[in-house]
Amino acid sequence: xxxxxxxxxxxxxxxxxxxxxxxxxxxxxxxxxxxxxxxxxxxxxxxxxxxxxxxxxxxxxxxxxxxxxxxxxxxxxxxxxxxxxxxxxxxxxxxxxxxxxxxxxxxxxxxxxxxxxxxxxxxxxxxxxxxxxxxxxxxxxxxxxxxxxxxxxxxxxxxxxxxxxxxxxxxxxxxxxxxxxxxxxxxxxxxxxxxxxxxxxxxxxxxxxxxxxxxxxxxxxxxxxxxxxxxxxxxxxxxxxxxxxxxxxxxxxxxxxxxxxxxxxxxxxxxxxxxxxxxxxxxxxxxxxxxxxxxxxxxxxxxxxxxxxxxxxxxxxxxxxxx
Ligand code: BTN
Numbered sequence: 001x002x003x004x005x006x007x008x009x010x011x012x013x014x015x016x017x018x019x020x021x022x023x024x025x026x027x028x029x030x031x032x033x034x035x036x037x038x039x040x041x042x043x044x045x046x047x048x049x050x051x052x053x054x055x056x057x058x059x060x061x062x063x064x065x066x067x068x069x070x071x072x073x074x075x076x077x078x079x080x081x082x083x084x085x086x087x088x089x090x091x092x093x094x095x096x097x098x099x100x101x102x103x104x105x106x107x108x109x110x111x112x113x114x115x116x117x118x119x120x121x122x123x124x125x126x127x128x129x130x131x132x133x134x135x136x137x138x139x140x141x142x143x144x145x146x147x148x149x150x151x152x153x154x155x156x157x158x159x160x161x162x163x164x165x166x167x168x169x170x171x172x173x174x175x176x177x178x179x180x181x182x183x184x185x186x187x188x189x190x191x192x193x194x195x196x197x198x199x200x201x202x203x204x205x206x207x208x209x210x211x212x213x214x215x216x217x218x219x220x221x222x223x224x225x226x227x228x229x230x231x232x233x234x235x236x237x238x239x240x241x242x243x244x245x246x247x248x249x250x251x252x253x254x255x256x257x258x259x260x261x262x263x264x265x266x267x268x269x270x271x272x273x274x275x276x277x278x279x280x281x282x283x284x285x286x287x288x289x290x291x292x293x294x295x296x297x298x299x300x301x302x303x304x305x306x307x308x309x310x311x312x313x314x315x316x317x318x319x320x321x322x323x
Pocket of ligand 1: 090091092093094111113114115116117118120122130131132133174175184185186187203204205206
């Protein structure tokens with residue numbers, strides 16, 4: 001059901017009568033009612049008042065291609081391919097893995113099958129967070145891309161710093177944490193020839209105002225403590241944030257084969273969650289305990305164990321504080 005135009009009207013947070021909505025959309029009041037009901041399916045809380053009509057309390061900051069483009073720095077603009085802002089998609093990562101060109105960007109208001117690392121689901125309610133994927137083509141194979149997901153974490157944390165959201169920590173390999181709670185995550189997926197010309201999709205999920213959805217009663221289970229930018233004081237537009245992220249990400253992707261992870265190592269280390277603390281590492285082959293020493297020049301995890309210092313890398317590995 002197409003609710004885009006209805007949302008465009010209601011996103012101002014003001015009351016609109018059913019009659020007025022019908023007139024503006026060129027549909028019957030019954031059709032308006034159906035669309036309003038569909039908004040509930042999307043977990044968008046619509047308040048109804050007999051006398052005044054319908055509104056979305058607090059309004060909604062919908063994605064806008066034009067606003068993102070105008071927030072983009074010129075050196076990123078020249079690297080951008082096709083920019084699409086979809087209402088709904090299975091996964092922005094899947095969409096760009098299937099087809100696209102270098103520099104294409106896909107955003108969606110909602111993902112029906114958003115995914116995280118290690119086969120997990122990524123909770124993707126409508127219009128509240130950021131679901132952003134960028135497609136990039138590299139011709140040096142995936143070894144030239146070591147540490148890329150950690151580098152993206154650094155770029156995101158630094159972008160957030162610049163807009164006044166401080167104290168973002170990075171949990172290896174690529175979780176963004178604030179106060180120990182998860183704020184976002186990065187999922188990098190690769191296609192094509194892994195030893196030569198390959199396609200990389202960098203997927204970013206950032207919680208922005210998820211608390212609105214949960215407060216309004218959407219049933220959901222997120223299996224770890226989380227936070228969102230709104231709770232951290234963010235009140236700017238998602239579009240401006242998206243422009244700022246792409247402004248740093250696109251030039252960094254372009255530059256990555258030349259300089260690699262080394263230029264990010266110290267920046268990552270300075271934000272490393274649980275640095276010098278006891279951690280547990282979960283491996284497909286079993287678990288291991290030690291003290292977290294940070295990362296090496298390729299982005300591998302350094303852990304001091306009873307057997308000496310060990311290095312870990314690979315998508316199936318995760319860690320947890322053992323304090
Ligand atoms: C994680 O922490 O497990 C990584 C989460 C990555 C989620 C983003 S949302 C945009 C993109 N599309 C997806 O399906 N996943 C990534």
